[in-house]
Amino acid sequence: MQLLNYIKSQTNLPENGIKNTIELLNEDCTIPFISRYRKERTGNLDEVQLGDIVKYKTQFEELAKRKTTILKALKEQGVLTDELHQKIETTSNLTSLEDIYLPYKKKRKTKAETARKNGLEPLAKMIMSQRVNNLEYTASKYINNEIKNRDLALEGARFIIAEWVNERTDIRNIIRYQLEKFATLTTKAIKLKIAEEKAQKFRDYFNWTEPLNRCPSHRFLAILRAEKEGFIRVKIEIDNEKAIDKIEQRIIRIHTNCSKQIQLAIQDAYKRLLFPALSNEILTKAKHKADDNAIEVFAKNLKQLLLGAPLGEKNILAIDPGYRTGCKLVCLNSQGGFEYNETIYPHAPKNDSIGAMKKINSLVDAYKIEAIAIGNGTASRETEQLIRKIKFKKDIQVFVVSEAGASIYSASKVARDEFPNYDVTVRGAISIGRRLADPLAELVKIDAKSIGVGQYQHDVDQTKLKKSLDVVVESCVNTVGVNINTASIPLLSYVSGIGFKLAENIVNYRNQHGPFIARNEIKKVPRLGNKAFEQSAGFLRIKNANNPLDNSAVHPESYNVVSKIAKDNNTSIEDLIGNKQLLQNIELNKYCTSTIGLPTLIDLIKELEKPGLDPREMAKAFTFNQNIRSINDLREGQLLPGIVNNITNFGCFVDIGIKESGLVHVSNLANKFVSDVNEIVNLHEQVIVKVLEVDIVRKRIQLSMNFK
Known part of the structure; x- marks a missing residue:
């Protein structure tokens, strides 16, 4: 069986799309690049369909490798007949192949x-x-x-x-x-x-x-x-x-x-x-x-987490709360840059709440703070209540941010390289603040398994898990796009065609020569050749570039088409961008060529209408019920605000502002049968839940969203 026929039998995708996708993969093209910029060749296959082709291509290659090994062994034994050879060659799954080989397999001493x-x-x-x-x-x-x-x-x-x-x-x-x-x-x-x-x-x-x-x-x-x-x-x-x-x-x-x-x-x-x-x-x-x-x-949860709502470019005061060791404060500028750190002790045993409130108020004024991020770990609720008592001179948004994986980041090499002169507590607070500003940019620095969404992630095949999660991270990073002048090495490493070594080279070049001013300048980065540029350029953004297309998802290979559209409409590229009325009236068929078809042109028009638009929603502030401080405060029938913090096949877990998260079983999600929990809720979605049952001994809370 040939590779093309094998994939076709497994996926039922169009033969031409499979054939061209295989060719592109063999040319070292990435799934995000193929999905976004080679729609004509694939027949507009999406990332999931392309992922299936990669999956079954790998399966076929593993099967073919095993067949070669078995045929060699049978030949050496002198038992390989034409009939047996044909039987092996036509086998399409590994189990059947091993059954055929079983009688000829060298055995240990048997009865x-x-x-x-x-x-x-x-x-x-x-x-x-x-x-x-x-x-x-x-x-x-x-x-x-x-x-x-x-x-x-x-x-x-x-x-x-x-x-x-x-x-x-x-x-x-x-x-x-x-x-x-x-x-x-x-x-x-x-x-x-x-x-x-x-x-x-x-x-x-x-x-x-x-x-x-x-x-x-x-x-x-x-x-x-x-x-x-x-x-x-x-x-x-x-x-x-x-x-x-x-x-x-x-x-x-x-x-x-x-x-x-x-x-x-x-x-x-x-x-x-x-x-x-x-x-x-x-x-x-x-x-x-x-x-x-x-x-x-896990992959679905991770995708939702990575594409979580960013607050954007704001000056942020981040707090990693604690009791005995105090609350670590850091001030970050609108670019996520670290400005200042200090420790306050508002809680037991020191209980210096007045001094802490004064310090926070002064930092808010001094660093023009626009939002406060509080880690959701120990002393989180008490710290949030303290913050809400402070009378600021302007409205300050207060957010409770998940700390999952922050300790992993703060002790990592990435964190040590970023902040070599600060300890893990300061690094952890910085990570909390940056998560609020841009979850994707910060979370890519952490091993995805440590983020804590999903079920039994340490019990599953770790190689398969890592491969799947890497695909999710790569997809999310390239969906959003990356500012090449501010992105970290971990973030850049997930850009299509880049990888960790080239990401290091990009950051080193940026540090030596200053910010990139044009996409073509990226080619000057050591070891970044034409192929890497082709694969990555459309996903890298350069703000305030001379060519406004450099801050969009328009690939450089399509710049000439955009120039021609602008010229034909007697306008400049700058004036064409955002001119929705003009763009919607362009006759696209006249710009089709042998390599650029309607799918690409439609994407171009959408991008020109809103160039570089972040597909994520903006972060919204949230307040837990202030009267609920521990599991002992819960009563059956209470309606409480909460945030979905994990999704499994059997339901979702909701953070209601205490140490223990409550479970909304799949049967209590809606007044209908639910086959996929993700159809009802999203990770970090703000919801209202009803308390069904509280088991204080086992620390278990049963909740419902089906109470209207």
Whole structure:
């Protein structure tokens, strides 16, 4: 099977779009670049469709690599026939391929191999023929120094038959079907461990039974974690008699002495070989599926978080709150530049609230502060209440900002390189303030796994998780665009075609030569060649450039088209930009060429109407219920404002201003069936929730959004 046909069979996408996308990928083009600037070649495929092509291209290449390895091994063994070669070449999935290879795979010492060395394979073949009249007499012919009697001869023959049964693809598929359709996941608590405090969060699964194919990903991963931590044992069960009977129906034709031996061999094959291997296979498959679901949830959450509403270019006072160690204050200018830091002690044990309020008020005046960002960790609510008591000379917006991952950033090399003369507490406060100004620019500095959105991110395949999250970050960065003159190295590294080394080179060049004044100047950066420029230029912004298109998503390769449109309409590029009435009346067909079609021209017009427009909404201030300070203040029936701070397959978690977040189960999200939580809520969305139940002992809060 060829790559093109394989991807087409998996995606049902247009053949020409797949073919051209493969060519572009082989030319080292990135998904954001292809999606945005090569719509004519792909047939206007979006990033998700392009991602599917990349996924199945990788799968095909891995399959092809495995086929090459297997064919080489079979050739070396001298067993590669034309028929076998054809069978391998036409196989389209890895499981079937491994089944074909199984009989030829080099094995460690097995019972069947020992029996063969003892000369029992002919006896096994005769038994399988089911035509031996006097089996005991026939078996006695195989007695030797190693095989002392007929029973041992028959046992050895059965070991060989069991291996043959195990290696039959049709039989393996029968058991796979039974497992896929009817397997039950069963858990049993380990009595010596369940009394431990850590075990209590898994107590729902101490003795649990559920059809495997109906077990949702979050529950499956929770069960596996409980097993990993030693609190439960997990096993897979099916109707063994039914499974064995289906194998016998495939093999046994008539009932003779031979058939009895075959029955025993089948039972041995099932118990010792087939079921252990295939139940592990189905568990692995279920784990992969659960991983994929969890990673998909994490990716959706991360995308929403990264594209969260920025406050924009404002002077910000950021506070990392605390009790004994005080509250760390930093002042940031409108570009996110660090201006000043200090520590105040408004809370216990010092309780210098008056001095703290005076200090904050003076800093607001001195640094022309327009907004205050407060971390949502320890002492957050108390600090917010303190701030709201201060009578500022002007309106100051107050925001509570998620600290998730801030400690990871503050101790990282990136933070040390940015602020080598300040400790982790100051760096953490700076990160909180910058998150308010531009979540995307700040969060890309943190390992995405540490941001804390999603479910069981540490239990899933870490390589697959990182790959998926990197794609999300790259997509978000390129969707928004990057100011090349202010962007950090981590942010620049996610721009299409750049990468970490080129990002370092860009920042070093900027530090040596000053701000970039034109996109073409980017080509002067060491090691940034034509290909990297082609891939990145459309996503890099230069404010106040001589050419206004340099601060837009218009790619330099389309500048001539824009110039021609302006000339044909007797206007300048500057006057063309933002002239919605003129732009909407342009006859686009006359500007189509062999490389630029209507999709690109439509994008051009949209961009010229609002060049460089940030697709994100602006941040809005939010106030929690000031009377709710701990879980003990909650009562059933209360209506409370909150912010969605995590989304899972089974519901969403809402921050209501206390240490514990409450769960809105998927069944309580709306007055209808909800298949996708993301259809109802978004991360960091401001919502009103109703308190359904409070479990103070287990620190669990049940909420509802379905109360109107």
